[in-house]
Amino acid sequence: MASDIFVLVEHHEGTVTDLTHELLGKARELAGAAGGEVVACVFGSGASGLVSGLAADRALYVDHPSLERFIPEAYVGALAELVSQRSPRLTLIGNTTVGMDVAGALSARAGLPLVAYCSALSIEGDNVVAMSQVFGGKLTAEVELAGGIASVIAGSFEPATGGSPQVEEVAAPASLGDVKTKFSNRVEPEGGDVDITEQGILISVGRGIGGAENIEIAQELADALGGVVSASRPITDSGWMPKTRQVGKSGSKVKPKLYIACGISGAPEHLEGMRDAELIIAINTDEGAPIFDVAHYGTTEDLFDVLPALTEQLQSAVGA
Amino acid sequence: MNIVVPMMQTVDLVEELELNDAGTDVEREYLKFVANEWDEQALEEALLIKDASGATVTVVGLDEVDVDGTLYTALARGADKAVKLTGDFSEGVTSHQRSAILAEYLKGTSFDLVLIGVQSAEDLDGQTGVLLAGRLGLPHASVAVTVEPADGGVKVAQEMGAGIIHELTIQTPAVIGIQAARETPRYAPITRVRQAMQDGGLEQAAAPSVEGDSGVTVRRLFAPESTSHAEMLSGDADAVAGRIFELIRERGLAKA
Numbered sequence: 107m108a109s110d111i112f113v114l115v116e117h118h119e120g121t122v123t124d125l126t127h128e129l130l131g132k133a134r135e136l137a138g139a140a141g142g143e144v145v146a147c148v149f150g151s152g153a154s155g156l157v158s159g160l161a162a163d164r165a166l167y168v169d170h171p172s173l174e175r176f177i178p179e180a181y182v183g184a185l186a187e188l189v190s191q192r193s194p195r196l197t198l199i200g201n202t203t204v205g206m207d208v209a210g211a212l213s214a215r216a217g218l219p220l221v222a223y224c225s226a227l228s229i230e231g232d233n234v235v236a237m238s239q240v241f242g243g244k245l246t247a248e249v250e251l252a253g254g255i256a257s258v259i260a261g262s263f264e265p266a267t268g269g270s271p272q273v274e275e276v277a278a279p280a281s282l283g284d285v286k287t288k289f290s291n292r293v294e295p296e297g298g299d300v301d302i303t304e305q306g307i308l309i310s311v312g313r314g315i316g317g318a319e320n321i322e323i324a325q326e327l328a329d330a331l332g333g334v335v336s337a338s339r340p341i342t343d344s345g346w347m348p349k350t351r352q353v354g355k356s357g358s359k360v361k362p363k364l365y366i367a368c369g370i371s372g373a374p375e376h377l378e379g380m381r382d383a384e385l386i387i388a389i390n391t392d393e394g395a396p397i398f399d400v401a402h403y404g405t406t407e408d409l410f411d412v413l414p415a416l417t418e419q420l421q422s423a424v425g426a
Numbered sequence: 427m428n429i430v431v432p433m434m435q436t437v438d439l440v441e442e443l444e445l446n447d448a449g450t451d452v453e454r455e456y457l458k459f460v461a462n463e464w465d466e467q468a469l470e471e472a473l474l475i476k477d478a479s480g481a482t483v484t485v486v487g488l489d490e491v492d493v494d495g496t497l498y499t500a501l502a503r504g505a506d507k508a509v510k511l512t513g514d515f516s517e518g519v520t521s522h523q524r525s526a527i528l529a530e531y532l533k534g535t536s537f538d539l540v541l542i543g544v545q546s547a548e549d550l551d552g553q554t555g556v557l558l559a560g561r562l563g564l565p566h567a568s569v570a571v572t573v574e575p576a577d578g579g580v581k582v583a584q585e586m587g588a589g590i591i592h593e594l595t596i597q598t599p600a601v602i603g604i605q606a607a608r609e610t611p612r613y614a615p616i617t618r619v620r621q622a623m624q625d626g627g628l629e630q631a632a633a634p635s636v637e638g639d640s641g642v643t644v645r646r647l648f649a650p651e652s653t654s655h656a657e658m659l660s661g662d663a664d665a666v667a668g669r670i671f672e673l674i675r676e677r678g679l680a681k682a
Contacts, residue, residue, distance in 0.1 A: 118586070176592065179565045203586050206544070206568040206603070210552040214525065214560025219641025220552040239650070241452070241547045242439045248645045249550065257552070286565040286579075286597035295589030307679060331680065343467075343606040349589060356569070356587050356605070364679050366670075371439075385677060387670055388656055394442065396650070403673060404656030411663030412670070419671045420680060 109142030112197040114185060115165075116204050117148075117156055118176075124265065125200040129258060130161045131266035132227060133198055137163075139229040140195050146271055147197075149173040149184050157273050161266035170278035175289040178207035180282050186215045187279040194253075196227075196234055201257045202355075209257040219254035223374065225262045243374040243396040260355070260378055299350035300334050307333025307364045310353055310380070311341055314369015314390060314409060318346035323413045324368055330420040336360070338370045354379035368409045372397030389413070427481040427575060427598075428537045429472045432528050432554065433500065434519075435459040435490035436546050443649075450644045451518055454491070461496040464543025470607035471573050472541045473504045479575050482506045486531065488524065488633060490515050494623075501622040502614035511633035521549045523638030525557035530634035532562065537599060539580060544568050544603035551640035559601035567594055568603035 111133040116123045133144040146162035148154070151174035157165040166188055172180040185208060189197060197212070199205040201223055213220035225246070226237035233250040239259060240247050302308060309328040311321055321335060328335045337347040339354055353360050355375040365383035370376060372388070372395055380386070381400045388401035389409045398404045405412060437443065438458040446453045472483045484507040485500040487493040497508040511531060519527075532540070542555040559566035571591070572583035579597040585605055586592055596602075659669045674680045 118590075176586075177594070178567055182560070203569040203584060206553055207556055207566060210521075210556030211560035211566060213522075213552055214557045215563075220522075221642050222549060222552050235645075238550050240550050240647075241437065241443055244439060244443055244649065245452075245647050246650045247550055247647050249642050250645055251642045254641060286600070287567070288595045289592065290581075290595055291593040293583075293591040293593065331674070344610050352589075356585050358588065363677070364674065385673070385679075386656075387673070392440070393658075394649075398656040398658075399650065399654065401656035403659055403670070405659045405666045405670075407663045407666045412667050415664050415667035416670055419667055420674075423671070423675075423680065 108193050108195060109137070109140040110145050110192070110194045111137045111140065111142060112145050112147055112189065112194040113162065114197065114199045114205070114208060115146050115148045115156065115160065116200055116202060117150070117153070120156070122156055122160070123200065125202065125258070125260045127161070127265035127267050128260065128263040129198040129200060132258070132263040134161065134266055136196060136227060136229055142195060145194065147185060147188055149181060154273065154275070157271060159268060160271055161269040162271040165271040165273045167273055167275050168278050169275065170282045172282045172285045173278070175292070176204055177285055177287045177289055178211070179287055180285050181208050182211040182215065183279055183281045186212055188276065189216050189218070196253050197255045199255060199257045201259050205257045209255050213255055219251040220257070221249055221251060222257045224256045224258045227256055239374050243372065243377070244394065259374060295350065299348055302334060302336045302351055302353065303358050303360050305334045305360070306362050307331050308336045308353070308360060308362045309333055309366045309368065310336040310338065310370060311347070311368050312338040312370030313340045315341065318344070320410070321346060323410065327366070327413050327417045330417045331364070333364070338376050367397050367401065368413065370397050371395045372400065427475065427479065427539060429475060429481050429483050429539045429541055430532065430535070430537045431465065431469045431472050431483060431485045431500070431505070432540065432542050433465040433469065433485050433487045433496055434462045434524065434546060434554070435487070435493050435496065436462045436548050439547055445647055449646045449648070451647060454516060454518055459491040462543050462546040464545055464604060466611045467607045468541040468543050468604035469500055469503065469505065470609060470611040471604050473612065474608055475573065475575060476504065484509060486511065486528070488515050488519060488527065489513055490519070494628065497628055498622040499614050499619050501627055502618040503612055507629065508627065509629045509631060512630055513633035520638065520640045521551050521554045521557055522640035523636065525554050525561055526636035526638035527633050528554070528558050529561040530636055539598055540601040541573065541604055542601065544570070544605045550644070551642045553603060555601050555603035562601070564599055564601050565596050566601040566603070567596060569605045570602045571606050572608055573602050573604070
């Protein structure tokens with residue numbers, strides 16, 4: 107096993123993702139500890155320009171028509187080839203849709219250990235030590251592995267930018283000529299609804315709201331505050347609120363002045379989208395809910411009592 | 427189209443998560459287990475395909491705590507066949523082990539599509555679906571929110587984050603990790619679940635023995651030492667509401 111740290115470079119519409127720069131930042135530290143180099147793995151079609159500015163020592167660029175867009179099996183094929191030829195100590199991949207598809211399939215194909223949902227990584231002698239957020243963020247696992255693959259949660263590491271890696275263009279494996287997946291279309295989110303990223307006050311509802319009919323009490327509070335109701339993933343998946351209102355990894359990242367989380371437990375994917383709000387108040391009957399770790403103030407009183415009481419106080423203050 | 431939906435039992439996160447004596451896993455003997463919520467989404471998506479085009483849906487689960495209830499409920503919802511793979515899984519099962527068992531099982535069956543929950547609360551060593559796809563050498567897509575039959579395969583809507591969707595056409599056989607079904611998982615009345623239990627339509631087979639070492643060793647499991655914690659507001663709901671009102675007003679965020 108070599109000592110290099112590989113980073114899968116994720117890019118969309120010609121832009122490298124922020125998370126990729128975070129992975130490169132961590133890779134620099136790990137490569138220093140392992141005595142290896144930081145190697146950026148860039149896949150695309152006519153996209154070698156993406157390499158410039160990456161904070162890596164070297165970049166391996168694979169060019170193929172099937173790598174123009176993200177096609178899971180094509181990415182896995184390209185990365186598996188690089189990893190099997192060059193045996194890096196560790197390959198860092200973002201815990202995104204791309205990362206989920208690539209990390210697991212690569213682990214199975216290359217027979218390499220994989221640790222998912224990483225929020226910390228270090229090298230201790232012969233071991234890579236990782237912290238992994240499991241059980242919905244309620245528990246952290248400290249694990250060790252000889253090397254392999256780590257998929258990393260966004261926001262875990264300081265980004266590194268600026269660099270001029272030495273570029274090596276690597277021939278695409280033959281398997282990329284026979285991919286079974288065809289990319290048809292990229293669909294942008296629908297407009298028309300309010301933009302929750304532009305709101306100063308968000309009253310956000312989660313599973314604890316119980317049913318679509320109960321969202322009204324959050325709406326009444328939002329009205330009294332001049333804010334807007336947003337939601338966590340289970341609520342939009344249930345169709346109780348439109349997708350445009352979803353806060354979190356697969357929805358929108360928000361940074362309002364006030365974020366009142368109502369019945370939201372605080373899965374890592376949700377926290378990723380709202381932890382930078384200026385004032386976070388969490389209402390959740392489960393005192394162990396991870397939302398309280400990012401909230402500034404919290405209560406375990408029932409949201410069905412607190413919200414109407416707060417709305418009433420706001421309304422009487424206006425009326426006074 | 428033959429659709430297989432693997433269903434796993436996972437710790438109910440609503441419960442307090444007690445650890446085992448070694449501190450390396452949750453205490454599986456006493457905790458409550460429920461069906462992985464993403465697997466239930468995968469089942470619903472499979473049933474929607476069945477409703478639209480007459481597919482056959484098979485659910486398969488390892489012999490984990492309360493899996494019978496999950497599998498019978500799946501039958502009551504409309505699955506055609508349920509298979510329980512027996513063995514001793516009391517120590518928990520890694521995603522690598524689970525995917526290895528499922529891969530061996532699937533090699534002996536005829537299927538076009540595997541729909542599986544995109545993740546679970548316990549997949550420390552990766553998500554079962556993509557591991558399974560990697561083992562079987564099949565095309566795959568994770569974080570899918572729509573799967574529909576298409577010529578020679580399926581059309582998949584894959585969520586990329588920030589509301590962006592990629593539409594893919596994938597030749598079958600394939601493995602798709604479902605984030606959310608197009609509709610809320612259907613309800614199975616308890617009478618129908620009981621009927622399914624009385625009919626006893628649960629097939630059993632010994633789980634294939636596999637090498638499924640993940641190469642990842644858990645040193646310890648712990649509740650995250652959060653660097654900060656919310657200041658908890660005391661008093662009843664009215665008092666708490668009053669305190670929140672003050673906090674909002676102090677920052678000039680109230681209308682008044």
